[in-house]
Amino acid sequence: MSGIEITTPLHVRRRLRGRRLFEARILPALFLLPAGLFVFGLTVWPVFRAFQLSFTDANLAMFTTGEFNYVGLNQYVSVFTSTFFRSVILRTAVFGIACVALTMTVGISVSLLLNRDFKGRTVLAILVILPWAVPRVAAAIVWQWMFHDQFGLMNWLLYSAGFELFRGFAWFNQPVIAFTAIAIVIVWQSFPFIAVSMLAGLQSIPGEIHDAAMIDGAGAWQRIMNITLPMLKSLVLVLTVISTIWAFKIFDQVFVMTAGGPARQTELLAITTWREAFTQHNFGRASALAMVMFFILAGITAVYLRLIREEEA
Amino acid sequence: MNANRDFIGTDRSTAYHRMARIASLTGTYFAAILVGLFAVGPILWMISTALKPNAEIFTRTPVLIPSTVVWDRFVIVLTGDFGRYLLNSIIVSFSTVALSVTAAAMAGWVLARYPIPLKRYLLILILGAQMFPFVVLLIPIFILVRQLGLIGTYGGLVLAYLSFTTPLVVWILRGFFLSIPIELEESAMVDGATRVQAFRKIILPMALPGIASASVFGFISAWNELLFALSFNRNNPSMHTLPVALQQFIGRETTDWGMIMAASLVFTIPVVVFFLLTHKHMTKGMVMGAVKG
Known part of the structure; x- marks a missing residue:
């Protein structure tokens, strides 16, 4: 140190030390600041704010007088004692699980198909990705048109195939049938992601393993169930968790296709929360509903993060 | 006779394998076409509907390819x-x-x-x-x-x-x-x-x-x-x-x-x-x- 002090002029030394301090401490803080502000201000803080509001009776008056009262757990009590809210939560879970099961089945089947050797396979791989790229609102609209009672392609296909019932069949008048139509849209949009991810996984399995199993006399189905899928177990799990999270967040497709009708019977948690906030202006109750959803998804996300960590280890 | 029977025997097994391969390939192509139609069908239908005259939109028997393109x-x-x-x-x-x-x-x-x-x-x-x-x-x-x-x-x-x-x-x-x-x-x-x-x-x-x-x-x-x-x-x-x-x-x-x-x-x-x-x-x-x- 003393040697440098003699040979390096004082102001150069100060500047170098300043630069080192700047690059080690100030620069990273400065660079993290904007993104940090966005993430904390627009995701972390809102979650706490929603948590706070869920214990209040906040409504439109908070914009004029800025006032709201704390009502303790009342909003949660009214959510869980109302048969309507309870049925919405149950419906969201059942519909979500059904969508995940369908999406995973279709996605994995398509990935197994794409993993076979046939002409036109690369073309099919591109075609399969397309539904993923279509915006959710546009997908809901085009499927609504396909399910049109008078001029819809689906009804025409079905009654041409001999199902007389589908002549002029209304898809959106009964909740179970409307949910079937919505599930088809959801699966259509989410299977490509599963298929593409699974295909990448399938192609990472060495061919020798299959050859060995084939020599041992394992049939195609046995090879898939006993070798391929177990080898990709962690990938299948992660994909299942991701699609479960997506399924619980569904809003756009339902909002466009049925807007929750008929008689609020196809409302899912996200739609009910939105209506409570933006048509009833009951921000307190809506926040309680949102927090119910948050805790369900936080649980699923915790599982997801644990799976990722296991993958790393 | 003998030689002939042998010939038939081997022919039967290769024929069997070939049939199995053709069956599996047919299955693959059938599935591929089905998946392809499911994936792009709605998109093609969107394009078709956007381009065809109203008379061909509002019909009970769908028209796939527009007779004239409406821009x-x-x-x-x-x-x-x-x-x-x-x-x-x-x-x-x-x-x-x-x-x-x-x-x-x-x-x-x-x-x-x-x-x-x-x-x-x-x-x-x-x-x-x-x-x-x-x-x-x-x-x-x-x-x-x-x-x-x-x-x-x-x-x-x-x-x-x-x-x-x-x-x-x-x-x-x-x-x-x-x-x-x-x-x-x-x-x-x-x-x-x-x-x-x-x-x-x-x-x-x-x-x-x-x-x-x-x-x-x-x-x-x-x-x-x-x-x-x-x-x-x-x-x-x-x-x-x-x-x-x-x-x-x-x-x-x-x-x-x-x-x-x-x-x-x-x-x-x-x-x-x-x-x-x-x-x-x-x-x-x-x-x-x-x-x-």
Whole structure:
């Protein structure tokens, strides 16, 4: 140190030390600041704010007088004692699980198909990705048109195939049938992601393993169930968790296709929360509903993060 | 006789194998056609409906290929009210991308290079933020934007969109910066460059493909967004973005399906083009990046 002090002029030394301090401490803080502000201000803080509001009776008056009262757990009590809210939560879970099961089945089947050797396979791989790229609102609209009672392609296909019932069949008048139509849209949009991810996984399995199993006399189905899928177990799990999270967040497709009708019977948690906030202006109750959803998804996300960590280890 | 019987025997087994192969190949092609139709059928139907004359839309026996191509609808879409919504969508999406990618490039680089205290938890937070249900964020952000007086402005919507684009883009870009060897930066600094210069002149240009795909990712999520746009500007048609306009259009009148399909097509095409250009990075960003950290 003393040697440098003699040979390096004082102001150069100060500047170098300043630069080192700047690059080690100030620069990273400065660079993290904007993104940090966005993430904390627009995701972390809102979650706490929603948590706070869920214990209040906040409504439109908070914009004029800025006032709201704390009502303790009342909003949660009214959510869980109302048969309507309870049925919405149950419906969201059942519909979500059904969508995940369908999406995973279709996605994995398509990935197994794409993993076979046939002409036109690369073309099919591109075609399969397309539904993923279509915006959710546009997908809901085009499927609504396909399910049109008078001029819809689906009804025409079905009654041409001999199902007389589908002549002029209304898809959106009964909740179970409307949910079937919505599930088809959801699966259509989410299977490509599963298929593409699974295909990448399938192609990472060495061919020798299959050859060995084939020599041992394992049939195609046995090879898939006993070798391929177990080898990709962690990938299948992660994909299942991701699609479960997506399924619980569904809003756009339902909002466009049925807007929750008929008689609020196809409302899912996200739609009910939105209506409570933006048509009833009951921000307190809506926040309680949102927090119910948050805790369900936080649980699923915790599982997801644990799976990722296991993958790393 | 003997020789003949032998011949038949071997022929039977090869014939069996050939039949099995043909059967399996037929099955494969049959499944491939079915999957292909399911995937692109609705998209083709959207294009077909947008282009054909009304007489061929409103018929009980569908017409697949239009007899004459009707372009008028696209002229109406681009010059009428939808032109305004298209412009709104473009302004909001591009501003969101510009802000979030700039912020995320700086943050992503710091997270890839510096030992930040609690970094592990920060990354989990960023990854977890992608999982947040929008409705949880919606109410507090709506209240915030309203109190800032930004309801009915582009700024309000952009602010809301930063909530979900920023974590995503930080995550993707950090992955890209990690893949660039740190030695490049170090040698630039040995040559007398400051750390900021090394970042700007060496690292940023190398990360350009990553920045491009992160931008596309951010653009698509902002372009497709319905929930915030609907909640902020439902009663303010001049501020509608395309998803809101389409949702309101279909809610109000469900008769002019040709126009609805033409507008949906204008809304869909940019996304599909962008998507196909970068989907490889996207899949990696979502699965491999997420799985392998």
